[in-house]
Amino acid sequence: MGIDSAIYFLLLAVVAVLHALLPGRRRVFLLLGASLAFYAATSLPYLLLMAVLGMTNYFAARHLSSDSNPKSRQWVFAGAVLVNLCILAAFKYLRGQLGHLLAGFDHGALDSDGVAHLAAPLGISYFVFAMIGCITDAYRQTWRLQGGIANFLLFGLFFPQISSGPIPRADRLLPQLITSATPTAEDRIAGLRMIAYGLFKKYVVANRLNEYVNLVFASPGEATPSQAAVACAFNFIQLYADFSGYVDIAIGSARLLGIHLDPNFDRPFKSTSVTELWRRWHMTLSFWLRDYVYMPMLIRIRTLGKFGVALALVVTFALCGLWHGAAWTYILFGVSQGIAMSMEFLSKSWRSKAFRGIPPAIVAMAGNIYTIVFFAVTEVIFRSSDLAQAGTMYRALFHWNLTTLLAYPPLDHYFLALDLFALFCWWVVRRWFVATSTKTYWTPWFTMACAGLILFFGHLGAAHFIYATF
Amino acid sequence: MPPFKTLGWKNWIIAFLILAGLGIGIDAVFTRYIVLRGPNSPSGRIAHLLELNPNEIPVFGTSRVRSMDLGTNGFNYAQDAASFALTDVFLQIELAKKKTTPIVVEFQFSDSGTLGDEAYLIPFAGDPRIRSVLSQFHKMSWRYFVPGLRYFGYYDWMLQDYLNERRSFYRVTRGSIEYLRSPPFNQARFNQIVRQRLDADNGFLIDDSLTGRLIDEIKTHPQRLFILVATPVHRSCFHNFQNEDHLKSIEARLEAMPNVELIDWSRLPYPDTAFADTVHLRPAETADLSQKFRIKVSQILQQRNLPPLITPEVTPGVARAN
Numbered sequence: 006m007g008i009d010s011a012i013y014f015l016l017l018a019v020v021a022v023l024h025a026l027l028p029g030r031r032r033v034f035l036l037l038g039a040s041l042a043f044y045a046a047t048s049l050p051y052l053l054l055m056a057v058l059g060m061t062n063y064f065a066a067r068h069l070s071s072d073s074n075p076k077s078r079q080w081v082f083a084g085a086v087l088v089n090l091c092i093l094a095a096f097k098y099l100r101g102q103l104g105h106l107l108a109g110f111d112h113g114a115l116d117s118d119g120v121a122h123l124a125a126p127l128g129i130s131y132f133v134f135a136m137i138g139c140i141t142d143a144y145r146q147t148w149r150l151q152g153g154i155a156n157f158l159l160f161g162l163f164f165p166q167i168s169s170g171p172i173p174r175a176d177r178l179l180p181q182l183i184t185s186a187t188p189t190a191e192d193r194i195a196g197l198r199m200i201a202y203g204l205f206k207k208y209v210v211a212n213r214l215n216e217y218v219n220l221v222f223a224s225p226g227e228a229t230p231s232q233a234a235v236a237c238a239f240n241f242i243q244l245y246a247d248f249s250g251y252v253d254i255a256i257g258s259a260r261l262l263g264i265h266l267d268p269n270f271d272r273p274f275k276s277t278s279v280t281e282l283w284r285r286w287h288m289t290l291s292f293w294l295r296d297y298v299y300m301p302m303l304i305r306i307r308t309l310g311k312f313g314v315a316l317a318l319v320v321t322f323a324l325c326g327l328w329h330g331a332a333w334t335y336i337l338f339g340v341s342q343g344i345a346m347s348m349e350f351l352s353k354s355w356r357s358k359a360f361r362g363i364p365p366a367i368v369a370m371a372g373n374i375y376t377i378v379f380f381a382v383t384e385v386i387f388r389s390s391d392l393a394q395a396g397t398m399y400r401a402l403f404h405w406n407l408t409t410l411l412a413y414p415p416l417d418h419y420f421l422a423l424d425l426f427a428l429f430c431w432w433v434v435r436r437w438f439v440a441t442s443t444k445t446y447w448t449p450w451f452t453m454a455c456a457g458l459i460l461f462f463g464h465l466g467a468a469h470f471i472y473a474t475f
Numbered sequence: 476m477p478p479f480k481t482l483g484w485k486n487w488i489i490a491f492l493i494l495a496g497l498g499i500g501i502d503a504v505f506t507r508y509i510v511l512r513g514p515n516s517p518s519g520r521i522a523h524l525l526e527l528n529p530n531e532i533p534v535f536g537t538s539r540v541r542s543m544d545l546g547t548n549g550f551n552y553a554q555d556a557a558s559f560a561l562t563d564v565f566l567q568i569e570l571a572k573k574k575t576t577p578i579v580v581e582f583q584f585s586d587s588g589t590l591g592d593e594a595y596l597i598p599f600a601g602d603p604r605i606r607s608v609l610s611q612f613h614k615m616s617w618r619y620f621v622p623g624l625r626y627f628g629y630y631d632w633m634l635q636d637y638l639n640e641r642r643s644f645y646r647v648t649r650g651s652i653e654y655l656r657s658p659p660f661n662q663a664r665f666n667q668i669v670r671q672r673l674d675a676d677n678g679f680l681i682d683d684s685l686t687g688r689l690i691d692e693i694k695t696h697p698q699r700l701f702i703l704v705a706t707p708v709h710r711s712c713f714h715n716f717q718n719e720d721h722l723k724s725i726e727a728r729l730e731a732m733p734n735v736e737l738i739d740w741s742r743l744p745y746p747d748t749a750f751a752d753t754v755h756l757r758p759a760e761t762a763d764l765s766q767k768f769r770i771k772v773s774q775i776l777q778q779r780n781l782p783p784l785i786t787p788e789v790t791p792g793v794a795r796a797n
Contacts, residue, residue, distance in 0.1 A: 208628075419635050445483050449490035457494055461501060465628035 006046040007469060008168060008254050009207060016043065016164070021261050025187065032185035036163065036262065037155050043164035044127060051126035055162060058092055061085065062136040063150075063157040066175075069143035070150040082144040086137055093133040096125050098331040127473075128167040130328060134293055135161055139175035141297055148176045152183040165258035169251050169472040171269040171289040181264050188263030194448050196260035201455035202438050203253025206431070207470070208463035211247035213427045214239040216420055216464070222388060225397040233401040239424065240388050241381040244471060245273065246431070248287070251470040277372030279345040279379060290328070294321050315347035322346070329387075334395060338387040345379060423462075430458060498623025505626060506598055509637045516636070517595035520552050524568055525602075529576075532772075532784065533569055535562045536581020536704075537591075547785045549579075557591035559583065559685045564608045566689075570696050577700035577781060579772070580689070582737065584705070584712070584722070585680040590614055594629040660748050660757065669711045672753040678717030679725065686725060693732055700734050700779060702772060705741040707764065709753035713742070736775050740764075 006012050020039045024032055044052045065085035072078055100123045126132075139160075142148035150157070160179050161167075188196075221228045221236035228236065252269040259266045267289050276282035283291045299321040306313040319340060326339020360368045385402070389395035434455065441447035510516070514523045524533070534551040552565050562580065569578060590596070593614040599605040600619035609615040618624045626633065693701050716722075729735050749760040756764060769784065776783050 419638065420631075423631060446486060449483065449486040453490040453494045457497065460494075460498060460624070460627055461630055463628055464631060 006043060007473075008165065008251060008258075009204060009470070012046075013043075017258050017261065024262050029185045029187075033155055033159055033182060036182070036185075037159045040159060040162040040164040040167065044162055044167065047127045048124070054092070054126060055129075055132060056158065058089070058132070058136070059158045059161045060154065061088060062140060062161070063154050065140055066143045066150045066157070069140065078144060082140060085140045089133045089137050089140075093129060096123075096129050100125060128169065131170045131172050132161050132167065134172050134290075134328075135175075138172070138293060138297060139179075142175060150175075151179055156182050163259070163264075165255040166266060169248070169255070169470055171252060171255065171267045172293050173289075174267065177267065178264070186263050188261060190445075192260045192263050194445060195442075196257040196262075197452055198438065198442070198448055199253045199257030199260065201257075201452040202434070203250040203255075203257060204459055205434055205455040206246040206250030206253065208459045208465075210427050210431050211243045211250060212464040213420075214243040214246070214424055217424055218243055218388070222394070222398065225394060225401050228398075228401040230402060230405050233398060235421075237381050237385055237398075237402060241377070241384050242428070244384060244387075245270070245286075247471045251472060274377065275373065276376045277369045278349050279342060279376055280349050282376050282380060283342065283346070290325065294325055298324060311351060314350055318346045318350065319343035333392055334386050334389050337392070337395075338383055341383045341386065345383075427462070430462070434458070495623060502622045502626065505630070505633070509633055510595075510598055510626075512637060512640075514550075516640070517554055517592070518598055520550075520554075521565075521595065521599055521605075523550065524552055524565060525599075527572055527574075529572075529574055530782070531574075532576050532579065534579040534581075535565050535569075536579075536583070537587070548576075548782075549784060553581070554595065555591045556587045556589060558586050558588055558612075559681060559689075560586075560611060561590055561608055563685065563688055563692075564604050566692055567604060570692060570699070575698050577702055577772075577776065579702045579704060582703040582705040582739070583681065584678070584708075584741065586682065586685070592632065594626070594632060597625050597629070600625075662747065665747055665750065665752075668752050669709065669747075672709065672711040673714050676717065677712055677715055678719075679722040690728065690732075693729075693735055697734050700736065700775075700781065701732075702736045702738065702775060703729060704768070705737075705739045707740050707743040707745055707756060709745075709747070709750050710742075711753055738768075738771060 006016075016039060020035060023035055027035055041052060041056075044055065062085060065081050068081050069078055072081075139148065139150075143150060156179060159182050160173060160175060163173070163178070163182075166173060218236050218240045221232055222240075225233065249270045256266045256268070269288050271285040271288065273282055273285040276285055299317055302320060303314060303317045306317060309316065320343070322339040322343030323336055324339070325342070326335040326337070329335040329339075382402070385398050386392075386395045389398060437447075437451055437454070441451050510518045511522055513519050528550065530548050532549045534549060534553060536553045537555060537557055552569075554561060566578070566580070590608065590612045593609060593612070596605050596609055596614075597619050600609060600615070606615060609619075618627065726737060726739065730737050745756065745760060749756055751757045755761075773784050
């Protein structure tokens, strides 16, 4: 069940109505029941796995929140983190091997070529990161477990966010789940607006651009530099529209139930450096990595000074790449981000001296262009199925000469025109979305306008959200 | 009054009613002027099939030859890249009519395994035969019954098809032949396509149940002459041909039936340069083959004392495409 499916919205509508009718204390059971049903619709065995993992983490968090013996706390913390990481590694990175192991019990799991196909549990990486986050906070004593096991399981499996985040933080989400406050009219209006806007981004922008990007990435050897450049730019925009569209639907759904999830994007196209971009892009993952990987690592290697910071950045972002999947493309993408941020950090004082006489607006604009171009170009590795495909794309992208420069760029006039029209619609809808954010009167019209654009101009294209695969 | 004090239900209802009205209105206009724009559009062909058309010679398969190429009493019901399962449904609809005209069916060696573009079946989702084939390919959806919602995700494709016909962006019409615009012949690229074909499974790959159904339909309708046509394919399609004997036995079985004429042109010796890919001829060769096909069908009808194809007036040279 996708977060953009009719069944999901039916479930959400039923839950929203029952949520309004039930008293506060019962709401947690309603939300937990809906979350379990949502997960069970994907896979019942994996629901059991997630429930067991959630309960293990609950007891670990309870122990860490109440026990003062440092030795036992250390053991429980290490054990809980290890269990989480082992489950993540087994189901995300060693799925092939695990599939073969399970096929020993059920030969039907193997295909005719003898390859095991084992799907990853829905949202396993988001769930595990949320669990490790709260276990670490409990161990550091910056957070104490509140509420019962139902609240804790709901925190991990909350149905709008389980498939692709945002990665929740226990200190912000758990209290809301425990309180289960009645949503205000503002919450409901904001929720509906965000869902409509998220669906618009997914169906009108992301799915449409996906056609062009897929066409070029399918045979990069045949692409002209201008086609490769357009595909590169569209890939960046598509990824943003797809993921932020998902997040808007998730945040909007939660707001309908009176729950405020953490934002995951903050106008990343305005960034003036790669460092700033990662503070605005997939924020819950960036901040998670900062708090639970980068900072502890930096403390350990602080004696290395500036180079320690650079090293910590590269390692953290290599892990960020690895989080997306066990492929060299992801790792290389992560390393490229880490190197860029390290370079920005190491050259900070030099740059402030060099750009002293230049108006700040020009420096910011140059920084913005550099950031967008860098990210769009490195996203090619992220999108490619392997390094060879990425290499072919780069060869196409940088093979500029007079002949290739004049090569006719559009692959398909009609769809390129529709892509550009979709981007224009997005610009208009975005302005309307911001302008009417506090005006009740306009909300129905905005929502219906989005629905109309989706209905008549939406593209089915990519069936799933890109980040649902991570 | 502070913002967000209420949801403003009145506005929501009015906005929804406007959207619903707009949706139904656009659906009606789109169906009439874009989807069913004429008997040559993919949906228009199905609408035409549901009518009796007593003197018509129907053509079923995936061929893109325009109806008029067969003669003014010929009509091509072919759908691009459609499985024989869909052709079979079309045949059932045709055979349910009280008619005696011949039927032309493309005799393919392999099945696409898809419905082609299912969007063109949407206006007919209410017909149980069309609904069953949509369900068989897991393409049936509840929204196909909701005006305003049924074309969601298909508007752009259908509009593109409409524009193509009007402005020839992709499809080119020369004389009576319609074909996809294709780049100039490139031997290196063609060799690559041939290599893929050589690596693929070649043979008579139509499911026995589908062939059996066709034979049953032929048997149960002796009053109709079935002209089965295997169109030319590249010689690489016969490389490591898995079941030559099976194909021969089916062809022999079909030829032995009194109401069947089998035209097997699959091995006509065309050079590489005649092919767009291993299973489609390039436009000029398609045009020539279509003319040849019309002559062949005319001869068959004459031999069997059946009403002839009514030949359209062809302007000399128009049908020859580059």
